[in-house]
Amino acid sequence: MTARASANSNPKLLDQYIKKILSANVYDVAIESPLHIAPFLSERLGNNIWVKREDKQPVYSFKIRGAYNKVVQLTDKEKAAGVVAASAGNHAQGLALAAKELGIKATIVMPLTTPEIKVKSCKARGAKVVLHGDTFDEAFAYSQKLVEEKGYTYIHPYDDPEVIAGQGTIGMEILRQLNDPIDAIFVPVGGGGIIAGIAAYVKFLRPEIKIIGVESTESACLHAALAAGRRVTLPSVGIFADGVAVAQIGKNTWDIARHYVDEVITCSPDELCAAIKDIFDDTRAVCEPAGALGVAGMKKYVEREGIKGANLVSILSGANVNFDRLRYISEVAEIGEGREAILAVTIPERAGSFQQFCSLLGKRPITEFNYRYRDDNSAQIYVGVKVGAEKDARQKLLTELEAKDYPVLDLTEDEISKYHIRHMVGGHAPDSVNDELLYRFEFPERPGALLQFLKSLGKKFNISLFHYRNHGAANGRVLVGLQVPKDKNQKKEVETYLVELGYTYWNETNNPAYQLFLR
Structure with missing residues (x-):
């Protein structure tokens, strides 16, 4: 998803901010952060990828x-x-x-x-x-x-001219540090303070350099504002990338961004996890999800434009991440990069069938394998396979399996497969559980949140399946099976009940992974 800014300009506004940025007092406490080349990313993407290391600041962010x-x-x-x-x-x-x-x-x-x-x-x-x-x-x-x-x-986090000017010193440093022509600078966007400051300075001196904002798909307030031509308030905000979890772009930041930000790219949480891994591989820095937005957006831009040999700068804006969140990030990083496939495959229930299946995979590493006996004829397996970074690598694997007559279902993009099924595979429900409806819930994660969720769910319907795993993210994810009699009134009643609970939820009863492994 992208959105583009207006082509109009406001020179007087830039004049005001240039003066503020040039006189900004930041170096009593801040450092001039280094601008590092990312060798692995540069080689992989065919461009010169530079990372502005704001994680090196005394508070590990800009x-x-x-x-x-x-x-x-x-x-x-x-x-x-x-x-x-x-x-x-x-x-x-x-x-x-x-x-x-x-x-x-x-x-x-x-x-x-x-x-x-x-x-x-x-x-x-x-x-x-x-x-x-x-x-x-x-x-x-x-x-x-x-x-x-x-x-x-x-003291506003972003919507203040002096705050914007302080962040604008990053743009001043970039132009001083990199003498080669810069094609684009990719900047994380929350309320807009850092991108407004960088855009004001860079566009005043080097208007040919593209300023590209990058937002989380869960909090894309600038993207929404550019699409509408005015500031809008998002109805809800996801907080995986908590550093940019803002529902409305700032007023002062909008005045600059709508004229001087060339476009906004949005990235999913999975794509942010992949970018965190990329940054770690090149710099050994462990950045927070919001801090990886610049790299995630830059990767999408390179793929879309097909450019080669360009100088592209990404802002690594912060490294304040809870250690336990890294478990979740590492689990989905390869999926976010497109380098791992999650598959449901039916194999014959006989000695040597797993070995035969693995032989077909060749040298592709198996990252996960879950299995439970189903019947005398066939077995249903849940398997994770590394497939490489090539664009069609996953499809090539699926084609190979189907050519060998393996029934296969691609679950790589399936939400409950990634967050729940992989931890639950172990057998189908007994025949007595034949009136089960499956729901996926999200709620703000904090101490006592799971208990509060259970109290809210109450005892109105019998719980026949339940999975929750604290993976360090800001939102808790729960999978719940409720036994609801096969009666139209009862089904309508449960939907009304769930709406009244006030939690975000999805009906996953027809989800193929659930049907294959747990139904």
Whole structure:
């Protein structure tokens, strides 16, 4: 998915921001982050891929730049009253450090879903942390209440000219660090602070360089705004990439982005996981999902345009990721890259059949194999296979299996296969469970969330299947089988009941993976 900005320009606006960026005070606390070549990605994609290492900042993200530039310019009276911000974590850490350096009291309001590593980091830098709400917008509303009650000065994470100017120093550094012609810069987008700052500086001096925003498909607020021609509020926001989980692009950032961002590319969580692995392979940096957006978008751009030999810069915006989330990231990285296939294959139930099947796979590594006896004639297996990075590698494998008369079903893109079935394969339900409906749920992950979900689900219908796995992501995923009598009124009642629960859900009763392995 892409969206393109307006071709109109606003030179006066650029003049204002250039002056602010050139006079921005960030280097009391921030470093000029290195610009590293990514050798493996460069070779694989046929272009010169550069990574701007904002993970090297003292707070492991670019946010220190904008936060310090804003706070250092406050009046003595404002500094004495203290500052407050709402943040998913990176801006919070930047503000905490800025306030500590300047001897100012800082209060940070964070969503309950914020990774623990970010909460600890803010506290370690002397800030008072208040956990409130499940999203940035709920945390923001509470922070405004504190402004009214306590007289704090609110330091916005992105929608402030001085914050934007602080982030704009990244663009200044890139042009200074890379003398060769730059074709495009890929910038993560949440509320728009970093892309607005970079676009303002780069487009003033080098308008031929493309500024391309990259958003998560779960929070693509700039993409939606460009498509509508105005700022819009997303009805819901996914928080896998919590650093960019914003429902509406900022007002000040929109004024710049709508004129000077060339286009916006959106990337799925699976694609972000693949980009995290790519960055690790080249730099040994373990970045957060939002931090990998630039590389993920750049890869899609290269594939779409078919360009070769270009100089492409991606912003690695942050590395504040909970360690336990890496388990989930590693599980789906190869799928996100298209290098792993998840298949359901029927093989004969006889000695040597598995060996024969593996021989057909050749040197392709098997990443996962699940099996349980079904009957005397055939066995249904759930298998993961590495297929290589070639565009048609998965289809080639499917064709080979079908040519050898193996019934095969491709489950690589199936949600419940990736997150549930692979951990549950072990046999079909007994004949007595013949009235089961299957539902997939998502809920905000935080301490006690699973218990709250179970309490909400209640005892109205018997639970015949249940799978939950905490994989460190911001959303909990649950697969539930409910026994519902085969009666139209009963089925209508269960749907009404689930709507009233208020959780996002999908009916997966007809899902082929469920039918093959668990029904």
